[in-house]
Amino acid sequence: MRVEFYGVSRQRAGVGELEVTAATLGQLLTILSSEVPALSDLIEGDRLHPALAASLNGDRFVRDPHTPLDDDDCVLLLSADAGG
Amino acid sequence: MFGYHGRFLRIDVSTGSAERLPVPESVLREYLGGTGLGAWLLLREGQASGDPLAPSSPLIFAFSPLVGSPLTTTAKFAVVSKSPLTDRFNDALAGSGFAIAGKHTGADAIVIVGRAPELSALVIDNGIVRLEPAGDLSGLPCSAAEETLRGRLGADFRIASIGPAGERLVRYATISHDGRHAGRGGSGAVLGSKNLKAIAVRGNQRCDWADPSGLVALSRDLSKRSFGPATEKYRELGTASNMLAFNRFGTLPTRNFQSGSFEDAARLSPEDLRVPRDRARSGCVACTIGCEHIYGKNGVRLEYESLFALGSLCGIGDPEAVLAAIGRCDDLGIDTISTGGTIAFAMECVERGLLDEPWLRFGDADALVRAIDLIGRREGLGAQLAEGSRRLAHSIGHDSIAFAPQVKGLELPGYEPRALQTMALGFAVAARGADHNRSGAYEVDFSEKVDRRHATLENVQFAIETEDKAALMDSLILCKFLRGVFHDFHAEVADILRSVTGWNVTPDELRDTARRIVRAKREFNLLAGWTPAEDTLPERFLSTPLPNDPSAVLSREQLGDLVAEYHRQRGW
Numbered sequence: 001m002r003v004e005f006y007g008v009s010r011q012r013a014g015v016g017e018l019e020v021t022a023a024t025l026g027q028l029l030t031i032l033s034s035e036v037p038a039l040s041d042l043i044e045g046d047r048l049h050p051a052l053a054a055s056l057n058g059d060r061f062v063r064d065p066h067t068p069l070d071d072d073d074c075v076l077l078l079s080a081d082a083g084g
Numbered sequence: 085m086f087g088y089h090g091r092f093l094r095i096d097v098s099t100g101s102a103e104r105l106p107v108p109e110s111v112l113r114e115y116l117g118g119t120g121l122g123a124w125l126l127l128r129e130g131q132a133s134g135d136p137l138a139p140s141s142p143l144i145f146a147f148s149p150l151v152g153s154p155l156t157t158t159a160k161f162a163v164v165s166k167s168p169l170t171d172r173f174n175d176a177l178a179g180s181g182f183a184i185a186g187k188h189t190g191a192d193a194i195v196i197v198g199r200a201p202e203l204s205a206l207v208i209d210n211g212i213v214r215l216e217p218a219g220d221l222s223g224l225p226c227s228a229a230e231e232t233l234r235g236r237l238g239a240d241f242r243i244a245s246i247g248p249a250g251e252r253l254v255r256y257a258t259i260s261h262d263g264r265h266a267g268r269g270g271s272g273a274v275l276g277s278k279n280l281k282a283i284a285v286r287g288n289q290r291c292d293w294a295d296p297s298g299l300v301a302l303s304r305d306l307s308k309r310s311f312g313p314a315t316e317k318y319r320e321l322g323t324a325s326n327m328l329a330f331n332r333f334g335t336l337p338t339r340n341f342q343s344g345s346f347e348d349a350a351r352l353s354p355e356d357l358r359v360p361r362d363r364a365r366s367g368c369v370a371c372t373i374g375c376e377h378i379y380g381k382n383g384v385r386l387e388y389e390s391l392f393a394l395g396s397l398c399g400i401g402d403p404e405a406v407l408a409a410i411g412r413c414d415d416l417g418i419d420t421i422s423t424g425g426t427i428a429f430a431m432e433c434v435e436r437g438l439l440d441e442p443w444l445r446f447g448d449a450d451a452l453v454r455a456i457d458l459i460g461r462r463e464g465l466g467a468q469l470a471e472g473s474r475r476l477a478h479s480i481g482h483d484s485i486a487f488a489p490q491v492k493g494l495e496l497p498g499y500e501p502r503a504l505q506t507m508a509l510g511f512a513v514a515a516r517g518a519d520h521n522r523s524g525a526y527e528v529d530f531s532e533k534v535d536r537r538h539a540t541l542e543n544v545q546f547a548i549e550t551e552d553k554a555a556l557m558d559s560l561i562l563c564k565f566l567r568g569v570f571h572d573f574h575a576e577v578a579d580i581l582r583s584v585t586g587w588n589v590t591p592d593e594l595r596d597t598a599r600r601i602v603r604a605k606r607e608f609n610l611l612a613g614w615t616p617a618e619d620t621l622p623e624r625f626l627s628t629p630l631p632n633d634p635s636a637v638l639s640r641e642q643l644g645d646l647v648a649e650y651h652r653q654r655g656w
Contacts, residue, residue: 006332007325008316010355042313051313051568053530058333061532078329079317081568082530084388084498084520 001071003032006078009052012038025054026065028075053080086294087149087584088112092125093191095213097206097278098139098198102213107192113587114600117148119175120559121193122164123604126173129195132611136166136270137253137277139199145244145283147187148561149584152290154303156310157563159183159370166612167269168277169255169422169472170493173515173608174269175522177558178244179368182261185242188287200279203251205233207241210287218281223248225415226260229282237284245282246272247417252462253277254470256422256495260414263385264368267419269494269516294586302580306569310372314568318375319365323388324354326498330392334633335500338396339446340428341489341624344500345632348401352391356403373565384411389520392498393424397489398431398452405449409456416460422472425495427455429473429488430465438482441465486623492517501625503636504529505539509547509646512619515605524550524564537636544649552598559601599654606656619647 004017013036020035022028026046033043042049046065055061055076056069069075090109095102107121115124122144126132129142143165150158161183167174186194190211200206205218216237221229230243243261250257250272257272258265266272275283293299317325330336331349338346350356354377364383367374379386384407394400394409413420431446433439444451444465458466468476473495477488489496494517501508510523520526528546529536553573557564560577570576574591581589606614620626626640 004332006329008313008320010328011320049313051316055333059537060535061530063532076329076332078530079325080530081314081317081565082326082329082526083318083524083564083567084323084326084392 001069002074003028004074004076006076008079009039009042009077012036012042014038021071022069024065024069025062025067025075028069029065051080053078085109086292086586088291089190089192089289091191092193092195093189093208093211093213094195094197095206096198097196097200097204097215097280100213100215104191104211112149112192113585114597115604116556116559116597116601117192118146118160118162118177118559118561119164119555120597120601120604122146122162122175123173123601123608125193125195126164126166127604127608129197132166132608133613134166136168136171136274139278140197141166141274141277143196143271143274143278144193145186146193147183147191148559149581150560150562151183151187153293153584154300155562155580156303156307156370156372157368157566158561159368160561160563161186162558162561163259163266163271165271165274167494167516168253168273169270170517172492172517172612172614173605174271175516175558176259176266176268176271177561178259178261178264178266179371179563180262180264181369182242182244182285184369185285185287187291188289189285190287190289194283196278196280198278203279203281205282205284206280207237207284208287210289221281222251226417227263230262233282233284238286241284241286243282243284246275247415247460249416249418249460249470250276251281252460252470254418254459254462255472255475256419258417258419260417263414265414265419268421268519272417293584295583299580299583302583306566307372309569310566312569315373315565318373318565321354322375322377322386324377324386324391326388327353327391328355330498333503334630334636335503336396337392337489337496337498337500339399340397340432340487341496341500342432343632344503344630344636346396346401349396351401351403352395352406354386371563373563375565380407382407382411384414386410389497390420393421394452397424397428397498399446400449400452401447402449405452409449409452412453412456416456418456418459421497422495423456423459425489426469426473426476427452429476430455430469432487433480433484438480438484488622490518491621492618494518499526500630501621502630502638503633504536505638506534506536506543506547508621508625508638508643509539509543509650510551512621512643512647513547513650514551515602515609521564522551522554522558523547524554537633539638539642539646541645541649544646544653547650548653551602552595555598555601556594559597602654
C-alpha cells in the first residue's frame with residue numbers, strides 16, 4: 001500500500017510517499033520505524049506518537065495498531081495538530 | 085496580590101485624562117486576564133449597543149497574570165472591543181514585548197475611550213499618560229511608525245500601531261506590534277476612530293509571584309517539553325505546512341469556497357517555497373517554539389491563513405504574487421483572512437456578472453494586489469471592499485449573501501466546513517464570528533473521535549471543549565501552539581496559576597472559569613443585538629456539495645440540530 005507523508009513526517013522521511021506491505025497499522029508503523037529511522041521517535045513501538053496522526057484513505061483517522069489494512073489502502077501521516 | 089496589579093487604567097483621549105481604577109481580586113480570579121478580563125471590562129463600559137467607531141466605544145488592551153513570567157509563550161496581550169466588521173464582541177491576540185511593557189506600566193488592562201483632537205500617539209510611561217502629536221506618522225506602515233516612535237521616545241518603549249488602513253477605518257484593519265498582528269475583527273479601525281496612530285508603553289512596575297521557585301521549576305519543565313514533537317510542525321515548517329495536507333484532504337478553500345482542492349497547492353507549500361528563497365525563523369519574546377517563518381528579501385512572515393486567503397481562495401498559485409500580497413496587507417495593516425475572503429467574494433460576483441469590475445478575476449495576481457491597494461486607500465471599489473464581504477453582499481444584492489464567506493460578518497478562515505463539520509459548528513456559534521482560534525474544533529475533525537464529514541450530536545461536546553480550552557488559553561494567556569505539550573491541561577494550568585497567584589485553583593474551577601468567559605462574550609452579543617439566526621453558515625455550505633468531495637454534505641437541518649444541541653449543552 002501507499003504511505004503518504006505530510007509536514008514534519010515528510011521532512012523527516014525525505015520523500016512524499018513510500019510503498020509498504022503491511023496487514024495492520026501497527027505492522028506498518030513498525031516497518032516505517034525500521035526503514036525510515038528519522039521517523040522512529042514519532043512512532044512508539046507499533047503506535048503513533050500523540051503528535052502524529054494517521055488517516056486511512058483520507059477518510060477516517062485511525063490510531064489502533066490492530067486496524068486492518070488492504071493492499072489498495074493509502075495511509076496518510078500528518079501532524080496531529082492542524083492549527084493554522 | 086500576586087500576579088496582578090489589581091487595577092486598570094481608563095483613559096479618555098478626548099481630554100487626555102486618565103484614572104486608575106481597581107479590579108477586585110474576585111473578578112481577576114473569575115476572568116483571569118486577556119480575553120476574559122477584556123470581556124468583563126467591555127461589559128462594564130456598557131456600550132454594547134453603540135457604534136463601535138464612536139468615541140464612546142471602548143478599546144481595551146488586556147494583559148495576563150502570566151505575562152512577564154519565565155513561562156514560555158506568555159508574552160501576549162488581548163485587544164478587546166466591539167467589532168466594526170461584525171458589530172459583535174471581538175477579541176484579538178498579538179505577541180511579544182508590548183505585552184510585557186504594557187503590564188509593567190502598572191495596569192492589568194488599559195481601557196481607551198474618546199477621540200483625540202488630532203492624530204496622536206498615546207504614551208503611557210510607567211503609568212503617566214500623555215498624548216503626543218503624530219501627524220508626521222500619518223500614512224506610514226506599522227513597522228515604520230513603530231521605528232519612528234521608538235527613535236523619538238526611546239528604545240525601551242514598545243509600540244502597538246495601525247497602518248494607513250486603520251487610519252481610514254477599513255473595517256478589518258489590524259493593530260500591529262513588532263510584525264505581529266491583533267488581526268481579526270477590525271481593532272485597528274477602532275483605534276483609528278479614536279484618532280490614535282499608536283500606543284507606546286514602558287514601565288518598571290513588576291508583579292510578584294506567590295511561589296517563585298515553583299514557577300521557575302514549572303517553567304523549565306514546560307520549556308523543555310515545548311522543544312519536542314508536539315511543536316515540531318511549528319518550529320520546522322510553520323503553519324504553512326497545512327497547505328499540502330489540507331489540499332489532500334479536500335479541505336483547502338479554493339476560489340471563494342467553490343472547491344476544497346487547489347491545483348497549485350504544491351507551489352504554495354513550504355516544501356516548495358523555501359527552496360529558492362531566503363528563509364529565517366523568528367518568534368515572540370519569551371517563546372521557545374519560534375513558529376515564525378520569514379521568507380524572501382522583503383521579510384514576509386508566512387502563515388497558512390495568509391497563504392490560503394490570498395492564494396487558493398483567490399485562485400492565485402504564484403508564490404511570488406502571494407508573498408507580495410501578504411506583504412502589502414502587512415504594510416497597510418489589514419487582516420489577510422478578511423482581505424482575501426472579501427476579494428474572493430468580489431471575484432465570484434464579477435464572474436457571475438453581479439459586479440461590473442471585469443479586471444477583478446480569480447487567478448489574476450495583478451488584480452489581487454490592485455484590489456488590496458484600493459482597500460488600503462478606500463478608493464473606488466476599495467471603498468466597498470473595505471466594508472467586508474457581508475456589507476458588500478448587501479449592497480450587491482441578487483442573493484449574493486448566499487456565497488459571501490462569512491459568519492456574523494467575519495470572513496471564514498482556511499477550513500472547509502462541509503468537510504470539517506465539527507469546525508462548521510464552531511464557526512456558526514463562535515462569539516466573534518467564523519473563527520478557528522476561538523473554536524479549535526478542527527482538532528476534533530482531524531482525529532479518530534468523529535467522522536469529519538458526517539457530524540452528529542456527539543460532535544457537539546467536543547466543539548464545546550475546544551471552545552472552553554481556547555477561552556482559558558486566551559485569558560491566561562498561553563499560545564495555542566503549546567496545547568499539544570500538556571498531558572493534563574487543566575491540572576497543569578491549575579498548578580501554574582497557583583504558583584503565580586497563590587490561589588488554590590482546581591481543574592474544575594478552571595472549567596467553570598472557561599464557561600464563564602464564553603458566557604460573558606455571549607452576554608455582550610445579546611446586548612449588542614444578537615439573534616439565533618446568526619448562528620449559522622452561508623447558504624453555499626448548506627446546499628452546494630463540494631465538487632472534489634461529494635460525500636461531504638452538511639444540510640441546514642443538520643447544522644440547525646447541532647447548533648440547538650450546542651445551546652442546550654451550554655444551558656442557553
